[in-house]
Amino acid sequence: MVVELFLDLFSQPCRAVFIFAKKNNIPFELKHVDLLKGEHMTEEFDKVNALRKVPALRDGDFTLAESNAILLYLSRKFKTPDHWYPSDLQKRARVDEYLSWQHTGIRAAGCKVYLSKVLLPLLTGKPFCPEKVERAIEELNVILKQFEEKFLEDKPFIAGSEISLADLVAVVEIMQPVGAGYEIFKPRPKLAEWQGRVEEAIGKELFQEAHKQILNAKSLGVAELVPELREQMACMLQKLIN
C-alpha cells in the first residue's frame, strides 16, 4: 500500500511535503483536505490526525503529523539524496537549527501577515485591520533580516552549497506573505537570489504547480464553510495574531 499524504496546498508546510515527495519521485496518494471547506475538522480526518491539521501522513497503520517529522520520515524511508538532510554532522545540525527556529521565526511572522491581511477578513467578512497588518509586517521584516544574517549569510543555501530541507521549508513559508500581496523580494536582492536558486533546484514547474493556489487570491472562497465552523476557525486564528 502506498503512502497517503493529506494535504492542502493552501498551507505552507503542505507545499513543502508536496514538493519534496514529487521532486524525489516518492509514490504517494494525494488526499486533498480542503481547509476552506473545513475538511480538517471532520471525524474522518480526526482518525488520521487528532491535532486536526495538515499535512498528515498515513503509511499503513502508522500516522504522522508535523511537516518536519513527515519530511524527515520520507527522506529516511525513501533514501533521498544526501543534500536534503546531509549526513555530515555539522551540515545536518544547520538544517536542524533552521527547522527548529523557523516555527517561531519565519513561519510565525509569515502566517501573521497572511492571516491578518487575507484569511481573517475572508472568514469574518470584515475588512482587515491596517494596524494589525502593519505590526505583522514589521515583525516579518525583523525576522527576514535575521534569516539573511544568521541562516543564509553569504552562502548559496542554508546548509552550504546545495539545497536542503531547510531551504524548502523556508521558501514555502516566505511565499505565503507574497500571496497576501506583500512585496518581499524587491527590497531584498540577496533573498531574491536565494529564492531563485531554490526554485531552480526544485524545478520551476513543480514550484509553480505547488504555489498556484496561494498566488491566486481570487480563487479563495469560504462559501462552503458552515457558519459555526467559520466562526470557530476565525476565533482560533485570531489568537495567533494577537
Add this chain to the structure above:
Amino acid sequence: MGLELYLDLLSQPCRAIYIFAKKNNISFEFKHVELFKDSVLGRRTPGGNNPEQSHAAQSQSAESGKLNILKKVPALKDGSFTLSESTAILLYLSRKYNTPDHWYPSDIQKRALVDEYLSWHHTNIRANAPKTMWIKLLIPLFTGQPLPSEKLQEVMEGLSASLKQFEEKFLQDKLFVVGSEISLADLVAVVELMQPVGVGCDIFEGRPRLVEWRNRVEEAVGKELFLQAHEMVLNIKELSNIQIDPQLKAQLAPVLMKVLQ
C-alpha cells in the same frame, strides 16, 4: 579547546541540554550565561571577557558575535563550529557522542514520533508554559507592576489545551512519548512543564497520568541530576531578590509589556 555549552539553567531548553549531556557523561565546559545580565543585552557575549586570554578572547568574540546574533541560550561551541536551538544541539550531541538508541531511536517510525513531538512542542507547550513565569514573576520584577489575572488565566487555558493534547495524542497510555523508554521528546517536554511549577502554577495537580509520567522521566534521568538541573527554577523566591541591571530594566520593560499583548 573542547565542547562549550552556553547555558542558563533558568531556561528550559538549557536544562534539557544540561541533563542530556550530564546523563550521557559528555564532557563539556559549562559557560554560564546569566540571562538577565548578559545575553539579553548582548553586552557580555557568550565567549566571556577573560583578561588572561585576551588574544583568545578576541578571536572568540568574532564567534561570539555569531553566537549572539539571536541573543539566545542555549548555544554550543565545538571548536569553530557554533550552534543554537536546543533541538539541533540535542541531536548534534546524540550523534557526535553516540548516545544510547532510545534517546533518538533508529527505528524510523519511533524516530518520527520524536520528531513529531519536538516540532509540535514549539508552538504548543512552549508557547504558553514560559509565559507563566513571565506573567507571575519576571514582568512584575522588571516593570514594577503586577499583572491582571486575566492574562494568567488566558495562558493557563492555552496551557491546559496543550496538556490535554499531550496526554491524549502524544502520551496516551504509553510509559513515555515513544513507547517504553525515555527519549528526547520526554526530556524536552518535562523541563518545559517545570517552569510553571516553579512559579506556583502546579500543572501536574489533577493530572495523575501526567504525574506518573513525570516520575518515570525523573527516574530515568536520575532524581539527583533532575533536581540539580531544576534547583534554580524551584527556588524562585531567590530569583525575586536578584539585582537586575537598571539599564537592562529600562530597556526591557517596554519590550516585555509588548510581549503580553
